[in-house]
Amino acid sequence: MRRRRRQHTEDAHENHERWLISFADYMTLLFALFVVLYAFAQNEKGQAEVMVESLIESLREEGMISATQGSLLFEGGIGTTGSLSTTDSTALSIGDVSHVETTTESALSRLDDALAQANKEGALASVPTYKVHDEWQLTPSSNHTSLQALEQLQLALQSEIDAGEVVAEQLGQQLVIRIQAPLAFPKDSQFLQPRFRPLVDKISAAIEDIPGMITVTGHTNITPPTSELYRDNWELSALRAVSVANRILQNKDIDPDRLQVIGAGASARLTDSDSAINDRVEVTIEQGKPTYRSFAKS
Structure with a gap:
């Protein structure tokens, strides 16, 4: 079944x-x-x-x-x-x-x-x-603020500007103070001449209340340094910028975090010729660009 x-x-x-x-x-x-x-x-x-x-x-x-x-x-x-x-x-x-x-x-x-x-x-x-x-x-606007700061700088450095020792100008949002190196430094040397130290002190006092990042940039002309102490223009320009920056930092009212140093060598010459005007140190204040520190502050 x-x-x-x-x-x-x-x-x-x-x-x-x-x-x-x-x-x-x-x-x-x-x-x-x-x-x-x-x-x-x-x-x-x-x-x-x-x-x-x-x-x-x-x-x-x-x-x-x-x-x-x-x-x-x-x-x-x-x-x-x-x-x-x-x-x-x-x-x-x-x-x-x-x-x-x-x-x-x-x-x-x-x-x-x-x-x-x-x-x-x-x-x-x-x-x-x-x-x-x-x-x-x-x-x-930052341009208006920069113009006021430029007038403040020119007023504080009027005698040095008239003597041709420094130039103060505005380039966009940058305030530039140009120190002629042949006057401030001996030839092929990084050491600031003693008589120009008060000038740097005066510059630091003039910029301490101006907000912005401070950049000290050393420049040279195209002629290499003759001294064996420096390998090339890059090293000479950087050490000159360091000399000016260290003098600026003697002003305790300037925050070291605001300061940076650049050695530009002969890469940013004002003229194509081998002119002494290219041999200079520039103190630049960059305005209008907030840093991380500015956001941390209340």
């Missing part, structure tokens, strides 16, 4: 992971939204519009969003209302982009006016300069 095998049937396993599809669509759209927000903060107007248009077009081609335009969640913001499914999604239009840009420009314009009024009333006198927009700053 043949036995019948009992057929065991099992119920089909119910798929409980269908929510992952909707969740993936939601995360894709959310990612696209933040990419657009990031682009607004990083790109210029024309670049942002082109980027948004390309992003919307690519998402439509993939079938992730539809061509239906939604409504703004809040005035001046970026967002849409409606379902976030693959069949009923909403897109950010170029008109929304223009609206956001107009609102942003208006807000920045009002901020600029408010800061200008506060600065005029002296409310920002003790506020450090930090850049909040490509065209807005909390304090007067």
Whole structure:
């Protein structure tokens, strides 16, 4: 007698992971939204519009969003209302982009006016300069500040400037004090002449209250040093810069962390000829560039 095998049937396993599809669509759209927000903060107007248009077009081609335009969640913001499914999604239009840009420009314009009024009333006198927009700053422009500092330097070094011993000038955001090396140093020597030490002391006193990184750079002409003490112009220029920097640091009001020394040799000559004007030491104050230390201070 043949036995019948009992057929065991099992119920089909119910798929409980269908929510992952909707969740993936939601995360894709959310990612696209933040990419657009990031682009607004990083790109210029024309670049942002082109980027948004390309992003919307690519998402439509993939079938992730539809061509239906939604409504703004809040005035001046970026967002849409409606379902976030693959069949009923909403897109950010170029008109929304223009609206956001107009609102942003208006807000920045009002901020600029408010800061200008506060600065005029002296409310920002003790506020450090930090850049909040490509065209807005909390304090007067660095060019204006540099011009005031240049006038201060020229006034403090007026007699030395008239005697032709130093030159003080502004180059962009740099204040440059140029010391003629043939006057301050013996020929092919790194040692500062004693009669010029008071001049360096006077320079250090004049720059101690001017904010910015101080760079002491030694320069030479193209003629190699005749003394066997120095291998080449690089070494001579660097040691001359060190001599001036050490003298400046005798002023205890100057933070050593503000100072750096460079030996440029004959690489940055003022003239192509072998002129004595190329033989010099420059004290440069770089303004408008914050350092890590400035952010650490309260």
